[in-house]
Amino acid sequence: MPEARGKQISLELSGITKVYPGAIALNKVSLDISGGEVVGLIGENGAGKSTLMKILGGAIQPDEGRILIDGEVVSALTPSRAAGLGIAFVHQELNPFSNLDVTANVLLGREIRKGILGFVDRVAMERKVQPILDLLGTRFGPKDPVSDLSLADQQLLEIARALSINVRLLILDEPTSSLTISETRRLLEVIAKLRTDGVAVLFITHRLTEIVEVADRVVALRDGRNAGELDRGQICKDRMVRMMIGRDVGKFYEKADHVPGRPVLRVKGLRTRAYPHQAVELCLHSGEISCLAGLVGAGRTELARAIFGIDPVEGGEIEMDDKVLRGNSVPEAIAAGICLVPEDRKAEGLFLDFAILENIAMPSHAALSRRGFVDVGAETRLADDSRTKLRIKASSLDRAVAELSGGNQQKVVLAKWLAMNPKLIILDEPTRGIDVGAKAEVYHLMQQLAGQGVALLVISSDMEEVIGISDRVAVMCRGRISGILNRAELTEESILRLAVE
Amino acid sequence: MQKKDIGLATLVVSVGAIVAMVNPRFLSPINLANTANLIGLFGLFSIAEAFVIVTAGIELSIGSVIALLGVIFVDLIASFNVPWPMALAVVMVLSIFIGLLHGWLITRLKLQPFVVTLCGLLIYRGVARFYTKDGTAGFTFGSDFPMLEFLVSGRTAGVPHSVVAFGLVAIVAWFLLHRTVFGRHLFAVGKNVEAARYSGIDTDRVIIQAYVLCAFLTGISAVFFAMYTRSVQPSSHGNFYELYGIAAAVLGGFSLRGGEGSIVGVVLGVILLQILQNLVNLLGIPSSLNFAVMGSVILAGVIADTQFSRYREVRRQQMAMAALQDSEQR
Numbered sequence: 001m002p003e004a005r006g007k008q009i010s011l012e013l014s015g016i017t018k019v020y021p022g023a024i025a026l027n028k029v030s031l032d033i034s035g036g037e038v039v040g041l042i043g044e045n046g047a048g049k050s051t052l053m054k055i056l057g058g059a060i061q062p063d064e065g066r067i068l069i070d071g072e073v074v075s076a077l078t079p080s081r082a083a084g085l086g087i088a089f090v091h092q093e094l095n096p097f098s099n100l101d102v103t104a105n106v107l108l109g110r111e112i113r114k115g116i117l118g119f120v121d122r123v124a125m126e127r128k129v130q131p132i133l134d135l136l137g138t139r140f141g142p143k144d145p146v147s148d149l150s151l152a153d154q155q156l157l158e159i160a161r162a163l164s165i166n167v168r169l170l171i172l173d174e175p176t177s178s179l180t181i182s183e184t185r186r187l188l189e190v191i192a193k194l195r196t197d198g199v200a201v202l203f204i205t206h207r208l209t210e211i212v213e214v215a216d217r218v219v220a221l222r223d224g225r226n227a228g229e230l231d232r233g234q235i236c237k238d239r240m241v242r243m244m245i246g247r248d249v250g251k252f253y254e255k256a257d258h259v260p261g262r263p264v265l266r267v268k269g270l271r272t273r274a275y276p277h278q279a280v281e282l283c284l285h286s287g288e289i290s291c292l293a294g295l296v297g298a299g300r301t302e303l304a305r306a307i308f309g310i311d312p313v314e315g316g317e318i319e320m321d322d323k324v325l326r327g328n329s330v331p332e333a334i335a336a337g338i339c340l341v342p343e344d345r346k347a348e349g350l351f352l353d354f355a356i357l358e359n360i361a362m363p364s365h366a367a368l369s370r371r372g373f374v375d376v377g378a379e380t381r382l383a384d385d386s387r388t389k390l391r392i393k394a395s396s397l398d399r400a401v402a403e404l405s406g407g408n409q410q411k412v413v414l415a416k417w418l419a420m421n422p423k424l425i426i427l428d429e430p431t432r433g434i435d436v437g438a439k440a441e442v443y444h445l446m447q448q449l450a451g452q453g454v455a456l457l458v459i460s461s462d463m464e465e466v467i468g469i470s471d472r473v474a475v476m477c478r479g480r481i482s483g484i485l486n487r488a489e490l491t492e493e494s495i496l497r498l499a500v501e
Numbered sequence: 502m503q504k505k506d507i508g509l510a511t512l513v514v515s516v517g518a519i520v521a522m523v524n525p526r527f528l529s530p531i532n533l534a535n536t537a538n539l540i541g542l543f544g545l546f547s548i549a550e551a552f553v554i555v556t557a558g559i560e561l562s563i564g565s566v567i568a569l570l571g572v573i574f575v576d577l578i579a580s581f582n583v584p585w586p587m588a589l590a591v592v593m594v595l596s597i598f599i600g601l602l603h604g605w606l607i608t609r610l611k612l613q614p615f616v617v618t619l620c621g622l623l624i625y626r627g628v629a630r631f632y633t634k635d636g637t638a639g640f641t642f643g644s645d646f647p648m649l650e651f652l653v654s655g656r657t658a659g660v661p662h663s664v665v666a667f668g669l670v671a672i673v674a675w676f677l678l679h680r681t682v683f684g685r686h687l688f689a690v691g692k693n694v695e696a697a698r699y700s701g702i703d704t705d706r707v708i709i710q711a712y713v714l715c716a717f718l719t720g721i722s723a724v725f726f727a728m729y730t731r732s733v734q735p736s737s738h739g740n741f742y743e744l745y746g747i748a749a750a751v752l753g754g755f756s757l758r759g760g761e762g763s764i765v766g767v768v769l770g771v772i773l774l775q776i777l778q779n780l781v782n783l784l785g786i787p788s789s790l791n792f793a794v795m796g797s798v799i800l801a802g803v804i805a806d807t808q809f810s811r812y813r814e815v816r817r818q819q820m821a822m823a824a825l826q827d828s829e830q831r
Contacts, residue, residue, distance in 0.1 A: 019822045063822055310698065334701040348699045351692050353760070362689060362700045365682045372681045416700070 008035025008198045009070065009086060009168035011056075016065035018051050025051040026062070027224045035168060038191060038201045040215035040235075042208070043244055044407070044435030048224040049204050050092070053171055056202075057089040058082035086168030090161075090175055092204075092433065094154045098147040103129045105146055106161045132160045135193070137186050150297050151178040159187070169200045176207060177432050180295045180461060181496065188214050206435060208237045209464070220244050245437050253468030256447050260471065261286035264455040265338070265424050267307065270316035274302040275479025279316060282474060282481065284424060284455045289446060291466045292459045294476035294499045300459045301343055303476070304426045308340040309333040321423070334363065337423030341413050341430055343459070345406070349413040352402040356394055357383040359401050360415045367420075386415035391441065407438025414445065424455040431465060443469055463492050475499050505754040505806065509769040512802070516776055524783040534661060536779050541663030542725055543745060544771040548667075548674050549718035550746030551767045555678070556711045557691040557759025558607065558614035562621030563719050563746055566599060567739035569629040570723035575638040575733050578646070585649045589724060596720025597713055599625075604709030622743070629735035639732030653728040663725050670718065675764040687711060691759025748799055749774055754806075773798070 011033050018026040026048045033039045043049050054060045055067075058077040067074045069085055082089075096105050103122070104111075106129045114121040126142040133142060138156050140149055149157060155178055162170055172191075176184045191201050191214050203215060211218055218235055220227040220243035228243040267282040280303060284290055292300045305311045307318055312328040319325070320336040333340075342348035350359055361368065361379040368378045383397050390411045394404060401412055410430065417425060427446075431439045446456055446469060460466050466473060473485045475498035483498040521527045546563050553560040570592045577588040599621070606617045632638075655662050678684040686707045689697040697704050727733055751757065752773060753766030777798055781791050 019818065308699075330698060330701045331703055340699065342699055347693070348695050351689060351696055351760075353692060354688075358685075362685075362697075362702075365685050369682045372683065373676075374680055374682055374685060 007070075009200050010034040011070075011169060011200070012066075012068040013052075013056070014066050014068070016052065016055060016062045016067075018048075018055065018060065018062050024224050026055075028065070029221065029224070029226055031219055031226075033169065033200045033202055035198045035200045036195055038195050038203060038214055038216050040211035040218040041202055041204045041221070042206075042211065042218060042240055043221035043227070044405075044437050047221040047227075047244070047435070049221055050173065051224075052221070053089065053173055053202075053204065056082070056087060056169075056171060058087075083165055086166055087171065088162035088165055088167040088169070089171045090155075090158045090173060092173040092177070094151070094158060094178075096146045096149075096154050096157055098145075101143055101145050102133070102140055102149075102157060102160075103142040105157055106132065106142075106164050108161070110164070129160070129164065132163050135163070136160055136190055152180060152183050152296050155179060156183070156187075159190070167194075167199060169202065170194060171202045171204075173204045174206065174433055175203075176205060176210060178296065178461075181463065184210065206433070206439075207462070208240050208436075211235065211240065212237065222246055241436055244435070253443060253465075254447055255469065256451060258287045258289070258450045258471055260288040261453055264321065265307070265457075266317075266319040267303075268317040268319065270303070270306060270318060271314040272299060272302040272306045272479070273311055273314060275299050276314040278479035280479075280481055284457055286423065286453045286455045287450050288471045289450050289456045289458060289469055291470035291473045292457060292476060293461075293463075293466050293473050293495050294482075296461060298476040298499065299479040300476050301428055302479075304340060304428055304457070304459060307333070308338055308426060310340075334420065337421075339417035339420060339422040339425045341410075341417065341425065341427040343428040343432070345409055345413060350401050350409060353400055355398045356387075356392070356401055356404070356412055357397040359412050360386050360397075360419065363416055364419045382419055383415070386419065390415050390418075390445070405435075405438075407434040407441075410434050410438065410442065414442070418449075422454060424457065425449065426457045426459070428459045429461065430458060431460075431462065463495065466490075466495065467492065503754070503763055503766070506763055506765045506769060508806075508809075509753065509766060509773065509802075513769055513773045513776065516773065516780070520776065520780045520783060527779065527783055530659070532779070532783075534656070534659060536775055537664045538661040538729075539778070540772055540775045541661055541665075541667035542722070542729060543742075543749070543775065544667040544768065545663075545670060545722035545725060546719050546742060547746040547749035547767055547771045548670055548764065549715040549722065550743065551750045551753070551755055551762060551764065552674070552678070552687070552711050552718075553614070553715045554747070554750050554755045554757060555687050555691045555759060555762050556708055557694070557757075558708065558711065559618060559747070559757070560603070560712070560715050560719075561615065561618040561743045562599075562603075562625055563715075563722075564739035564742035564744075565622045565625035565629065566596065566716065566719050567723040567726055567742055568733065568735050569625040569632075570596060570720055571727035571730075571733040571738055572629045572632055572638045572735050574724055574727050575640065576633070579638065579640045579644065585646055592724060593717065593720050596716045596723070600713035600716030601709065603716065604712035607712070608705035608708050618743075626735070629738075633733075633735050635736060637732050637734045650728065653725055663729070666721070666725065670721075671764060671768050678764055683707070683710070688760050691761075693760070745774065748795065752799055752802055 013031045016026050016029045029048065029052060041049055055062050058079040058081055067077060097108065103125045107125050112121045112124040113119065129142040136156050136159060138153065140153055146157065155175060159175065175187060179187060188210060191203065194201055205211060212235055215235060216232050218230045218240060220240065222244060230239060262285065263283050264286050265284040267280055269279040269281065271279055294300055302311065306313045309328055309330045309332055317324050318327060320338060325332055325336060346352060357379060360383040364382060365374060368375050387397065392411045392415065393408050401409055431442055450456055458470065467490045471487055473490060473495060474481050475483050475495055477499055485494055526532055550560055550563060574588050574592045577583040577591060578585055603617055603621065606612045607614050653662060678687065686702050689702060690704050690707045694704050726739065749770035750762065750767050753762060753770035755762030755767065774795060777795055778791065781788055781794055
């Protein structure tokens with residue numbers, strides 16, 4: 001790091017309680033961390049991890065409890081106070097300013113000025129940002145516009161922003177959820193390097209492998225309480241899972257043997273807008289779980305969007321049940337039995353301020369209506385049914401979806417599509433940012449659907465997941481399908497080779 | 502009724518009561534009928550505006566459309582001797598065309614609603630003035646249309662027909678917005694247009710329909726206003742009416758970000774605004790302060806609304822904390 005670092009941080013949280021109407025987010029939680037230490041924080045969604053992080057970042061105030069930093073009680077922690085103390089925070093949700101370039105984003109609010117008029121000193125700013133980007137090994141430079149960056153690069157940008165202050169405690173909330181394997185590896189190396197520099201790193205993730213690799217200690221939360229701690233030597237996946245959910249999960253990836261049925265979807269020579277010169281051929285069978293693997297930016301999401309009718313296609317045919325779709329019409333795709341669980345749950349999958357009931361019933365309104373009038377009774381029955389079937393944890397169907405945890409939000413998205421009795425479900429990163437328990441439930445549901453003869457196409461960047469659940473894997477690389485692997489041929493290596501060739 | 506509506510209704514009743522106490526003439530049959538007539542007239546296009554605002558859009562050309570269609574309606578009858586049902590049909594077809602045009606520009610050409618309808622505001626006003634060479638379009642002296650006049654400006658049992666029309670439109674609008682699939686789709690498109698698309702809603706179509714509906718109601722309103730004033734002065738007729746409609750909708754709980762609001766709210770908003778106008782007259786406040794009074798009340802209402810919801814949040818928080826401590830002591 002370019003700047004001289006102050007002394008190492010020692011931070012101690014004790015008896016932290018935070019109450020929200022209708023829910024206790026944190027109940028007497030304790031956590032300590034000091035410089036040169038990497039602590040993994042794990043827990044299911046809704047366990048209170050994010051709330052704890054927000055308290056550390058000064059975004060919200062605890063109702064009770066004590067925060068001790070460098071031996072001094074800090075009563076009112078505000079974001080600027082936290083930053084002054086060297087606490088930097090990388091959020092799970094990315095919100096870079098896409099109208100600015102990399103340098104302006106990294107040093108936002110801390111621009112270097114020169115002269116009496118206080119003009120922004122671009123040269124000095126770039127000189128300051130470049131070494132941070134070097135440290136992270138980014139593909140982008142300080143002058144690149146952020147609007148051109150991929151999701152993964154935006155993630156690295158957020159981390160660069162955190163590193164640009166005199167950081168003593170770096171908090172990372174699910175930093176790898178949108179990163180590829182090599183980028184994740186790179187990030188873990190950065191974390192290790194920061195540790196040797198005496199930085200404390202608090203690392204929140206659902207990917208337990210990463211914890212095993214990098215953490216010195218792991219702290220688990222469950223239902224807003226401390227659920228145990230493991231030291232370096234004790235860290236193993238099984239024990240972490242047990243702490244998080246309070247029991248054994250049994251077999252995580254259950255893999256039933258499906259007999260693939262008749263072909264449901266045929267994609268012939270499809271060319272998407274992202275890769276107008278690559279023709280994609282794909283055939284999906286009923287009762288089969290197919291995965292679309294590949295690096296971020298390989299054109300997987302674009303393919304899914306084209307099939308679902310969101311984006312117009314450049315050429316080629318989409319055939320569902322031997323009927324050619326006109327294309328670029330979501331209603332048509334839904335009528336043909338295609339559903340899409342989108343990658344960006346909050347922006348594309350849900351109406352956050354609307355009730356759970358309203359969200360589940362949204363695509364079914366017309367089907368359940370009587371002469372154009374909404375049938376509230378039928379919709380309530382439908383939503384109630386879905387809640388029981390998918391085990392959506394909510395006190396009432398009238399609660400806004402925004403109040404639910406990530407896993408439960410994803411279940412609401414699934415519920416709204418299952419109500420349509422689809423023949424093909426496309427799931428784009430269905431388990432991103434959701435906890436182990438909910439993940440297992442989603443996998444179970446997918447197996448069940450395949451057993452009922454539904455065709456599933458899963459887009460996933462999680463290798464373990466791809467290998468664990470799929471009957472067949474199509475690997476995409478720069479807009480084309482570079483290879484198809486059967487279950488027997490599936491290894492991390494074989495997928496990766498096709499993904500980067 | 503939603504909580505907001507109840508709050509607004511209380512406000513309407515209390516303002517009405519205060520005015521009545523200070524000046525009992527407020528409750529005189531003549532004053533009530535006149536106020537009701539104005540509520541009916543202004544209510545028609547306020548509901549029109551609400552349908553567009555709920556989709557996170559805006560319609561700024563309402564006043565100009567009322568002037569243009571008013572001029573055309575009167576002129577067709579007065580100068581071209583077109584039978585009034587024909588003239589009415591022409592006006593309604595034109596209004597639908599205007600709605601389609603706005604919707605098309607917004608959805609297909611991806612223009613911002615504010616820009617499209619701002620241009621509409623300027624264009625229609627200009628065309629209306631050009632059409633009459635900046636003169637006033639009026640009926641020739643002594644002309645009489647008993648049927649039309651009865652339908653539009655007549656009364657049944659003392660109730661002005663504008664109020665009857667407003668009531669009918671409000672009831673239909675309530676069902677449409679709060680009980681039909683179309684209504685749900687309007688809210689969905691206004692709240693999150695991406696998620697609406699991903700849910701299989703034809704968002705472009707819903708938005709176009711909203712603008713057509715708005716323009717259609719504005720067309721009806723234009724006929725009522727033309728018959729109310731009997732002569733249309735195109736440079737001033739309907740000025741600022743779009744802002745009046747927006748004010749009524751905002752007062753009634755519609756968010757300009759879309760996806761929120763209720764028909765009961767906008768109806769109450771219209772009533773409140775008219776009572777305020779009436780209050781200015783009855784309490785001897787200089788009529789030049791008219792807009793200032795309206796603006797202040799809307800501002801106060803919006804501030805009160807946000808403060809109340811913040812207060813409720815804090816209260817819920819405290820109760821939850823108390824419940825937690827309570828359960829631990831036991």
